[in-house]
Amino acid sequence: MRVFGFGFGVAMAAMLAAGGTPAPSPVYDALSDATPFSTFLGVRNGDQYQRAIQGPTLSNLFGNGNNAGTAGGQIPGAIAIRVRFQPGGIIVNSASASNTQGIPILGSGGTTASRSCTLYWVPAGASQAGFAGRFIWYNRDRGGVYSGDRDPTTGAAGSSASTRGLRSAIVTPDDTGVICGTVILSLDGAGQFQVRFVRNDGTLQAGDTFTPAGFMGNATPANSMVFGSYFGATAAYGQYFPGTLADFLQLDGSGGTDAEWQDFARGGDPATIWGASLAAHYRLGGPTDLAKTAGSRAYAAATLIGTGHIRGTELRPVRSGANGIHAWPLWRRYTHALPPAAVRSATSAADLINKTGDVVRQVLIVGAATHVEARAVRESDDRVMVDWTQISAAPFTGLQTLTLPNVPTGTYRWLFRRADDRTVISISRDYERIGPVMAIIGQSQAQIAFFDATSVTLDPPTSGLVSFCAMRGAGARYTPIDGGAIGTRNVVSDGMVAFAQLWEVIGAGVPIELVGLFQNGSATHNFMYRDVSNGFDLWGDSVTPTSGMVTGTMAAKRNRITGFLLDWSTSDTSTAAAGGTALTFATAYGSRTPVERPWVERVAELFAGVPKSTADSTERAERQNFQKLGLVNRPWVVTIPVGRHRDISANPAGSGSGYETFRKIQHDWALSGVGLDAGIDATLGAYRLDFLLGPSDSAHQDRTDPRGNIRFCQRWAHALARACHIEAYDPTPAFASATRSGAVITLPATMKNGGALMTGVNGATPAEFEVSEDGGSSWSKMGGAIAFTPALSGNSITLTRSSGNWAPNTRIRYLANWPAAVGNGQIAAETILTNGMLYESYANAEMPLAGAVQGIPLLPAFAATPLVAT
Numbered sequence: 001m002r003v004f005g006f007g008f009g010v011a012m013a014a015m016l017a018a019g020g021t022p023a024p025s026p027v028y029d030a031l032s033d034a035t036p037f038s039t040f041l042g043v044r045n046g047d048q049y050q051r052a053i054q055g056p057t058l059s060n061l062f063g064n065g066n067n068a069g070t071a072g073g074q075i076p077g078a079i080a081i082r083v084r085f086q087p088g089g090i091i092v093n094s095a096s097a098s099n100t101q102g103i104p105i106l107g108s109g110g111t112t113a114s115r116s117c118t119l120y121w122v123p124a125g126a127s128q129a130g131f132a133g134r135f136i137w138y139n140r141d142r143g144g145v146y147s148g149d150r151d152p153t154t155g156a157a158g159s160s161a162s163t164r165g166l167r168s169a170i171v172t173p174d175d176t177g178v179i180c181g182t183v184i185l186s187l188d189g190a191g192q193f194q195v196r197f198v199r200n201d202g203t204l205q206a207g208d209t210f211t212p213a214g215f216m217g218n219a220t221p222a223n224s225m226v227f228g229s230y231f232g233a234t235a236a237y238g239q240y241f242p243g244t245l246a247d248f249l250q251l252d253g254s255g256g257t258d259a260e261w262q263d264f265a266r267g268g269d270p271a272t273i274w275g276a277s278l279a280a281h282y283r284l285g286g287p288t289d290l291a292k293t294a295g296s297r298a299y300a301a302a303t304l305i306g307t308g309h310i311r312g313t314e315l316r317p318v319r320s321g322a323n324g325i326h327a328w329p330l331w332r333r334y335t336h337a338l339p340p341a342a343v344r345s346a347t348s349a350a351d352l353i354n355k356t357g358d359v360v361r362q363v364l365i366v367g368a369a370t371h372v373e374a375r376a377v378r379e380s381d382d383r384v385m386v387d388w389t390q391i392s393a394a395p396f397t398g399l400q401t402l403t404l405p406n407v408p409t410g411t412y413r414w415l416f417r418r419a420d421d422r423t424v425i426s427i428s429r430d431y432e433r434i435g436p437v438m439a440i441i442g443q444s445q446a447q448i449a450f451f452d453a454t455s456v457t458l459d460p461p462t463s464g465l466v467s468f469c470a471m472r473g474a475g476a477r478y479t480p481i482d483g484g485a486i487g488t489r490n491v492v493s494d495g496m497v498a499f500a501q502l503w504e505v506i507g508a509g510v511p512i513e514l515v516g517l518f519q520n521g522s523a524t525h526n527f528m529y530r531d532v533s534n535g536f537d538l539w540g541d542s543v544t545p546t547s548g549m550v551t552g553t554m555a556a557k558r559n560r561i562t563g564f565l566l567d568w569s570t571s572d573t574s575t576a577a578a579g580g581t582a583l584t585f586a587t588a589y590g591s592r593t594p595v596e597r598p599w600v601e602r603v604a605e606l607f608a609g610v611p612k613s614t615a616d617s618t619e620r621a622e623r624q625n626f627q628k629l630g631l632v633n634r635p636w637v638v639t640i641p642v643g644r645h646r647d648i649s650a651n652p653a654g655s656g657s658g659y660e661t662f663r664k665i666q667h668d669w670a671l672s673g674v675g676l677d678a679g680i681d682a683t684l685g686a687y688r689l690d691f692l693l694g695p696s697d698s699a700h701q702d703r704t705d706p707r708g709n710i711r712f713c714q715r716w717a718h719a720l721a722r723a724c725h726i727e728a729y730d731p732t733p734a735f736a737s738a739t740r741s742g743a744v745i746t747l748p749a750t751m752k753n754g755g756a757l758m759t760g761v762n763g764a765t766p767a768e769f770e771v772s773e774d775g776g777s778s779w780s781k782m783g784g785a786i787a788f789t790p791a792l793s794g795n796s797i798t799l800t801r802s803s804g805n806w807a808p809n810t811r812i813r814y815l816a817n818w819p820a821a822v823g824n825g826q827i828a829a830e831t832i833l834t835n836g837m838l839y840e841s842y843a844n845a846e847m848p849l850a851g852a853v854q855g856i857p858l859l860p861a862f863a864a865t866p867l868v869a870t
Contacts, residue, residue, distance in 0.1 A: 037429055038082075038246035039284045040312030041228045043089070043332070043488050050240055051306040052228035053290065055282060056299035058108065058250055061117060062187045063217015065142030073216035074141075077279070078186035078251040079117055080261075081106055081227070082315050084329050085243025086177055087123055088472060088482030089491075102126065102136065105183070105241050106248070107230025108223045111138040111163045115221035118230050119183060120165075121241075124480065130155025134207070135168040137185040137195055142219040145212050147185070147193045157210075168197045168207035176556050177469075177481025180315060180329045182247070182265050186255030191215065194255070200317055200326055201364050201399045202262040227284065227302070244312040245284050250295070252279040266366045267317030267324040270294065286311030313429040320424045323367035327416045327426045328399065333467040333485035334430065335513035336360060337437035337560040338409060340636035344683075346725040349508035352409060357434045359404040360558055363416055363426075369395040371419035374404045379411040379431050380509075390419065407434050411464075411511055431464070435511035436724050437557060438638070440716075442567040444520035445643070445700060449495050449713050454703035458497040458710075460486050465507055466500040468492060469556055470516030471549050481556045483513075495701075495713035501847050502717045508726050514565075514716075515557060517550050554629050563636035565685065565720065638685045638723040640716070644693060685719025686731055688712055690760065690837045690857045693830055706849040707834060714846050718856070729753045729842065733859040735797075738812050740869035743801040745771075745812060746793075747867065753856065755841035757795040760834055760853050766790040766797055767836030769814055773807040776866065797838075811866040814838070814858070 042049035063074040083105060102122030109116025117139045124133035131152050139147035148166030151159035155167065166185065173179050181199040188194070195207030223231035227248060228241045249270055254277040256264075264273055270281045271294040280295035282302060287309040290302040317326030342355040363372050371394075376386040391402045404414070411433045417425040440446055450470060468491075469483035486492055486500040496514075503512060519538060540547025554561070692707035694700050702708025721727040730752035739746050749757045759766055769790050770779040780786040787802035799812065839845075839855025846852040 037285050037427075038084070038244045038312035038315045039227075039286055039289075040244045040310045040332075041240065042242050042308065043484055043491060049242065049308070049488070051304075051309050052226050052240060053245075053284065053302050053309075054231075054305050055106075055225040055227055055248065055302045056280065056292070056297070057220060057224045058117070058218075058280075059220045059297060060252070061218040061221075061250065062139070062141065062147075062215075063219070065115070065217045065219030074187065074191060075217060076187050076189050076251075076253055076255045078184055078249065078255045080182055080184040080247075080249045080251075081119070081245060082180075082182045082247040083121075083243055083245060084178060084180040084312075084315050085121070085241070086331055086480075086482055086484065087121070087173055087179055088177055088480040089242065089484070102128075102131070103241055104230045104239060105135075105243075105245075106225060106227045107138075108221045108225045109231055111165070112140070113221075113223075114140045114144050115142050115218050116140060116223065116231075117185070117218065117225075119185070124170075128152040131165070131167060133170045133172070135171065135183045135195065135197060136165040137193075138163070138165045139185065139193070139218070141215050141217055143214065143216055145215045147187075147210065147212055147215065148208065149210050149212075150208055157208075166193055166195050166208045166210055168195045169205040171197055171205065173480050174328075175558070176330050176334070177483060178329055178331055182261065184256070184261060186251075188255045196258070196261060198261050198265040200265055200267075200315070200328070202266050204258055204262055204265075206258075226305070227282075229305070244315060246312075246315040248280070248282040248284060250279040250297070251277050252296070253277040266364075267319035267326065269319070311429060314426055317364055317366050318424055318426045319366065320421055321367075323370075323418065323421060323424065324364075325366065325372070325416055325418050325424055325426045326364040327414060327428050328362035328364060329428075330361075330430065330432060331484045332430045333411075333433060333464045333487070333511075334483070335433045335435050335437050335467050335511055336407075337513075337557065337562045337633070338435055339633045340563050341633075343436055343562055343724050344636060348728075349510065349726040352510060352725055353508070354408060356406040356408050358560075359407050359412075359414065359432070359434065360401060360560065361404070361414065361416075362399055362401050363392075364399045365397045365418070367397065368420065369397040370421075371395050372402055373417050373419050373422070374402075375415040375417075376404065376407050376412045377415065379413065385410070385412065388417070392419075395419075409434050409510055433467075433511035433513075435513065436562040436720065437513045437515060437560070438563055438565045438720055439515040439517050439554070439557075439561050440565045440567060442518040444518075445712070446516070446518035446567055447520045448493070448700055448703065449709060449716070450492055450514075450516050450518070452493045452495070452703050452709060453490065455494055456489055458489075458494045458501065460488060460491075460497045460500050461504040462487065463504055465509070465511050466496075466503050467511070467513045468496065468516065469513060469553060470518075471553055481553060483556065493703075493709060493713075495709035498706075498710040498847055498849070499713040499717045502714050502844070503721075505844050505847075506717065506721050506727060510724065510726060512720065512724075515553060515561060517553060517564075519549065551629065558632075559630050560632045562633070563638055563723070565638045565640065565716065567640040567716075636683070638683045638719060640685045640719055641687060641689075643689060643691065644699065683723045684731060685723055686715050687857045687859055688715030688719075690834055690839075690853070691715070692834055692851075695830075705851065707851040710849060711846060711851075715857075718845070729856060731856065731859060734838075734840065735814060735858075735867060738810075738867040738869035740806050740808070740810060742805045743803075745799040745806055745810060745869045747797040747799070747812065747814075749795050749797065749838075749840075749858070751795055751840050753840055753842060755855065757792060757797075758839050758841050758853075758855050759792060760837040760839065760855075764832075764835040766792055766838055767833050769797070769799060769812060771799065771806075772811040772866070775809070776811050779813075806869060808870060810869045812869060813866040 041051045062077050066073055102120040105119045105121060107118030120136045122128055122131040122134055122136055126132045146164055148164050149157050149159050150165055150167050151161055152163050171179055181197055184196040186194050192209050192211045194209045197205045227245055229239055251274055260273050264270055270278050278295045279297045280299050281293045283289055283293045292299050317324040336357055336359045338355055338357040346352040346355055371390050372392045373388045374391045375388050378385050386407050391404050411431050414428045415425055464485035464487045466486045467484055472482055486496055537548040538550045540551045691712040692702045692705050694702040701712045734749040735747050770781050771786055772779045789800050791798050838858040839853055842856045845854045
C-alpha cells in the first residue's frame with residue numbers, strides 16, 4: 001500500500017487514522033515533518049528572492065545528438081514538472097511592465113542556448129502577445145535545431161525568430177486565482193514535439209505540436225538543470241520563479257500518452273506508470289527532500305541555490321493504489337470569512353477568538369467514490385480544534401466543493417481523508433485561516449494604499465496574520481487575481497505593511513484579510529454601474545475570475561466576506577446638496593431626472609441587491625450588478641468618513657456643502673442608521689483625517705513620508721479593530737460645550753478613552769478652529785477677519801481673541817484638518833497643519849516610525865451643529 005505521497009510508511013498513517021482528541025497532536029507533527037510535499041521558493045520573484053534548486057545535468061534528453069533522424073539520434077522522451085503559482089502576482093513583480101520573456105520555471109540555459117531546455121510562464125497581457133497566458137518551452141538540440149516554431153509576437157507557426165518556442169494552450173487560473181498542474185514537453189516516435197498541461201483532476205489541455213526537420217537530440221548539455229530559474233541566470237529582477245514546485249520527471253523512450261499523464265496528474269506513481277522509460281523522478285518534497293526518487297539515470301541529489309526555501313503544501317493527490325484524495329490548493333494564508341453576525345455579536349477580542357466560521361474547500365477524490373472527512377489543527381500549538389468530521393453529503397468521485405463547519409477563529413492546517421480508507425490523508429501546509437474578510441471599496445486613495453511602490457522600505461511581520469486579495473493594475477491592464485500573506489517586501493505598499501505590523505500589535509492574534517474592490521478615479525455611479533472611463537469592466541459574471549474586477553475578485557473569495565469597508569472619498573463630495581443628504585447624478589447621466597436619494601441609502605440598497613419600486617432603470621441595472629455577487633452573508637458596512645482635499649474652491653469649508661457636509665452624512669448614517677431601509681448593518685470606523693497629503697497631490701496621501709500612506713493604512717487597522725470588537729475605543733466627538741469669558745472661549749474636551757488631549761507635535765498650535773459672531777453667516781479661521789489664537793490647556797482648548805471680547809453666542813466649530821490655504825507643493829504649510837491636529841492620547845495608535853503620533857484623531861464639530869459660547 002502506498003500512502004502519503006510516494007512511499008510514506010503505513011504505521012504513522014494508522015496512528016493518525018485512529019482518530020484524535022482535542023489535544024496537542026504529536027502524531028500530526030511527525031506527519032507534517034515526514035510527509036513529502038513540495039518546495040516553496042518565494043512569494044515574489046526578484047533580487048530579494050533568489051531561491052532556486054540546482055538539479056542534475058540531463059544526459060541525452062530526447063536523444064544523444066548523433067545521426068539526425070535515426071534510432072541513434074532522436075529518441076522519444078519527455079520532461080515535465082508540477083507547478084503552483086498565482087499569475088496575478090507575477091506580472092507586477094517582473095523585470096519590466098512588458099515582461100518580454102516571462103518568468104523561468106526551469107532550464108539548463110536561456111531561450112536560445114544549444115543543448116538546452118527551458119520552461120517559461122508568460123503572463124496574460126505581456127508584450128509577447130503570441131505567448132501571453134501560456135507556458136513556453138524553449139528547446140534546441142546538439143545541432144542547434146529548435147523544437148518549436150512559434151513566433152513570440154504573433155504566435156504564428158513557421159517562425160525563424162531566435163526566441164521561437166512551443167506553447168501550451170492558454171492556461172487560466174482557477175476560481176481562487178491559482179494555477180496548479182503539470183507542464184509537459186514530449187517527443188513521440190514520429191518525431192513530433194507536443195506541449196501539454198494537466199491539472200490535478202486530470203483535465204488536460206493540449207498545446208502546440210511541431211515536427212522539426214533534422215532533430216537529433218539534445219545529447220548532454222554543458223549545464224545542469226535548474227528548478228526555479230535557469231542555469232546562468234543573473235541576479236536581475238525577474239529571473240526567479242515565485243511559486244511552488246514538485247515532481248520533476250525525465251522520460252527516455254516514451255513521450256507518455258494522454259492517459260498516462262492524466263494518471264500521473266491524479267497522483268499516480270511515475271515508476272509504475274512508465275517503468276523502464278522513467279529516466280529520473282525528483283519529488284522535490286522540500287529543502288531536505290532533494291534526492292532522485294526513482295529512475296534509471298545515475299543522477300546526484302539536487303542542491304539549494306540561495307536561502308529561505310521552505311516545504312510547501314501537497315501539489316499531488318495522495319494515492320493508495322487506484323484510490324486517492326487531494327485538497328485543491330489555495331494561496332498561502334488564504335482566509336475563510338467569519339460571518340458578519342459572528343463578528344458583530346462579539347463582545348471582546350477573546351470572544352471573537354471563540355467565534356466560528358465555515359471552511360469551504362474543493363476536494364478531489366480519485367478512484368472509487370467515498371465520503372470525505374476533515375480535521376483542523378491549530379498552527380500556534382498543534383491543537384486539534386475540529387476532529388475528524390464527515391463533510392460530504394454523499395460518496396463521490398471527482399472534484400467537489402465541501403464545507404467544514406464551525407471552525408474557531410485562527411490559523412490552521414487542514415487534513416482531509418477518505419472515509420473508506422482512513423490511511424489516505426491529504427495535508428495542507430499553507431496555514432489557511434478563519435477570520436474577518438473585509439472588502440475595501442474605494443478609489444485612488446485605496447489603490448495607492450494597497451499597491452503603491454514609490455517607497456518600499458518596511459519589512460512585514462513574520463506571523464502572516466494579514467493577507468490580501470485583489471486584482472492589480474488599472475483599466476485594461478488588470479491582471480488576474482493576486483492574493484496571499486503580507487509577509488515579504490514588494491507584495492504590497494509600505495502602508496499595507498504598516499497595517500500588518502500594527503495588526504500584529506493590536507489584532508489580538510486574529511487573522512484578517514483585506515479584499516481590494518477599488519478603482520482609481522471612479523465616482524460612485526461609475527462603480528455601481530460600469531466604469532467605462534478606464535476601459536475595464538468592473539462587473540462581469542459571478543464565476544469567471546477575470547470577467548470583471550468586482551465580480552472576479554469576489555469570486556476568488558467565493559462571495560463569502562465578513563463585510564465592506566467603505567472608504568469613498570473625493571469624486572462625489574462636491575455634489576452634496578447644501579445642508580442636505582441627497583446626491584444628484586445629473587452630470588453623469590445627462591439630462592435624465594437626477595436621483596434625489598441619500599447617497600448612503602443608495603449604496604446600502606445596492607449592497608443588499610434589493611430593488612425599490614421608485615428606482616429608475618439605471619438604478620435597477622446597478623442593483624443587478626450587486627445581485628450578481630450572490631453574497632452568502634447579509635451585508636455589513638464599516639464606513640470611514642471622507643478624508644482630505646486641498647482644493648478649497650471646489651470644496652469650501654464654510655458654505656455647508658462639500659466635504660464637511662458629506663462627512664456628516666456618513667457619520668450620521670453609521671451612528672444613527674439614517675437610510676438603512678435595506679437591512680444593512682453599519683459601523684463607524686476610525687477617522688483618518690490626519691494623513692499627510694503628497695506635495696503635488698490634491699487628495700492623495702504622501703507616498704514617502706510615514707505620515708502619509710503609512711498613517712492612512714494604520715487608521716484602517718484601528719477602524720477594523722474597532723468594528724471587530726478587538727478595540728473598544730469611542731470615536732464620537734470630544735467637544736460638547738463652550739464657555740465665554742471676555743476675550744477667552746474655553747472648549748472642554750471629553751476624553752472618552754481615558755487619554756489626554758494633545759496635538760500632533762508637542763507644543764504645536766492647535767489648528768482648524770473657525771468662529772462666527774454673526775450667527776453662522778460668515779466664518780473666520782486663524783488669521784482671518786477675527787484674529788484669535790488657539791491654545792492647549794490641559795484637556796481643554798482656549799480661543800483667545802487678539803483684541804476685544806467675544807460676542808455673545810459666538811459659534812465655534814473644529815473642522816478636523818480641513819485644508820487651510822495650502823496649495824499643491826506647499827509641504828511646509830501642510831506639515832504645520834498636520835502638526836496642529838488634535839488627538840486623544842492612545843497607546844499603539846501607530847508604529848514608532850518618523851512622525852508617529854500615539855493618539856486618536858478627534859472628530860470634528862460639524863457645521864450643522866456648531867458649539868455656541870453664550
